[in-house]
Amino acid sequence: MAAIETHGLRKVYPAPPPPKKRGRAAGPPGMGGPPSAPGAFGAPRGEIVALQGLDLEVREGEFFGLLGPNGAGKTTTIGILTTRVKPTAGTARVGGADVTSEAVRVRQRIGVVPQRPNPDRALNALENLLFHAAYFGIPAAVAAPRAGQLLEQLGISDKAHAKVDEMSGGQQQRLMIARALIHEPQVIFLDEPTVGLDPQTRLSLWEILRVLHNEGRTIVMTTHYMDEADKLCDRIAIVDHGQLLELDTPASLKQRAPGGTLVEVTLAGDAAAIVDAVRGLDGVLRVEAKGPLLRVYSDRGGRVISPVIQIAEDNGAAVTNISLTEPSLETLFVSRTGRKLD
Ligand SMILES: Nc1ncnc2c1ncn2[C@@H]1O[C@H](COP(=O)(O)OP(=O)(O)O)[C@@H](O)[C@H]1O
Numbered sequence: 001m002a003a004i005e006t007h008g009l010r011k012v013y014p015a016p017p018p019p020k021k022r023g024r025a026a027g028p029p030g031m032g033g034p035p036s037a038p039g040a041f042g043a044p045r046g047e048i049v050a051l052q053g054l055d056l057e058v059r060e061g062e063f064f065g066l067l068g069p070n071g072a073g074k075t076t077t078i079g080i081l082t083t084r085v086k087p088t089a090g091t092a093r094v095g096g097a098d099v100t101s102e103a104v105r106v107r108q109r110i111g112v113v114p115q116r117p118n119p120d121r122a123l124n125a126l127e128n129l130l131f132h133a134a135y136f137g138i139p140a141a142v143a144a145p146r147a148g149q150l151l152e153q154l155g156i157s158d159k160a161h162a163k164v165d166e167m168s169g170g171q172q173q174r175l176m177i178a179r180a181l182i183h184e185p186q187v188i189f190l191d192e193p194t195v196g197l198d199p200q201t202r203l204s205l206w207e208i209l210r211v212l213h214n215e216g217r218t219i220v221m222t223t224h225y226m227d228e229a230d231k232l233c234d235r236i237a238i239v240d241h242g243q244l245l246e247l248d249t250p251a252s253l254k255q256r257a258p259g260g261t262l263v264e265v266t267l268a269g270d271a272a273a274i275v276d277a278v279r280g281l282d283g284v285l286r287v288e289a290k291g292p293l294l295r296v297y298s299d300r301g302g303r304v305i306s307p308v309i310q311i312a313e314d315n316g317a318a319v320t321n322i323s324l325t326e327p328s329l330e331t332l333f334v335s336r337t338g339r340k341l342d
């Protein structure tokens with residue numbers, strides 16, 4: 001049985017209420033407003049289509065990554081799978097239980113680590129764990145030793161009796177992981193767990209996640225850091241605009257990335273004017289122009305840069321910026337969407 005399965009998952013958020021206009025009498029209904037026109041993805045104007053038919057399958061024991069830029073629909077997906085957000089259409093099962101009709105069963109099987117730590121600030125670290133355990137009906141005699149063990153495992157046992165506000169951001173994040181584990185869930189969800197952490201805390205969190213994974217738990221993590229997804233995940237779903245673009249192991253995804261180094265050159269003028277000339281250069285595999293931006297895939301690394309600059313200047317267009325990216329999940333994402341991850 002799959003740990004998680006979704007079919008045609010769709011989420012449409014209602015339009016936010018229109019801003020109130022002051023000092024003007026409201027006209028009759030249907031008059032004075034902008035003409036009704038479809039918004040993004042054919043939704044009625046103002047509605048936000050966050051997910052447009054997502055099919056996912058996460059295997060038992062898998063470390064699964066949801067990778068995509070801000071606004072891709074990652075948090076919405078996690079929200080639905082953790083029963084906090086109601087899907088507009090489609091189905092999702094977690095540990096065999098349906099997120100809509102069996103929400104209580106789903107909640108017992110999952111642990112959730114939110115993007116921003118949200119502990120109870122009136123309680124100390126240990127009390128946060130015990131309170132959460134009580135919520136799941138775990139007797140104190142079972143919860144107390146388990147809580148102590150988790151604090152130990154996450155390296156914050158010296159903070160057991162500290163108020164949450166006396167803990168650093170990284171320590172609070174670890175407390176959230178301990179809280180997510182206290183009822184021994186099968187599946188753990190983490191939403192962008194390393195955003196805002198310093199590099200060292202980020203690495204130690206990666207270690208903790210690896211240990212949880214080795215213990216055989218199913219982990220679903222969202223991130224917009226491709227290196228994080230690459231290093232940790234067994235498989236990665238790349239999502240954008242609420243749609244699945246790719247789903248595979250990091251190694252296979254990288255093989256699918258267009259060959260060579262991606263050299264991006266920004267011009268003072270339109271890049272389309274020099275595409276043909278650049279295509280003729282030695283070592284150039286592929287060229288695309290998008291407004292002032294020229295994308296060159298090169299199998300000679302950065303050595304194509306100086307002839308590209310020469311061509312641009314011969315065409316009277318100054319080069320204002322240059323960047324270089326090795327073949328990676330990032331170059332795959334760029335080639336699929338025309339945009340960078342962040
Ligand atoms: N509660 C909400 N109400 C209205 N729109 C929302 C809400 N939550 C998210 N959205 C919108 O849905 C889209 C997907 O958001 P989200 O799932 O948070 O993406 P991500 O986590 O990948 O950044 C975005 O356009 C976002 O603005």
Ligand SMILES: [Mg+2]
Binds near residue numbers: 074076191192
């Ligand atoms: Mg998010």
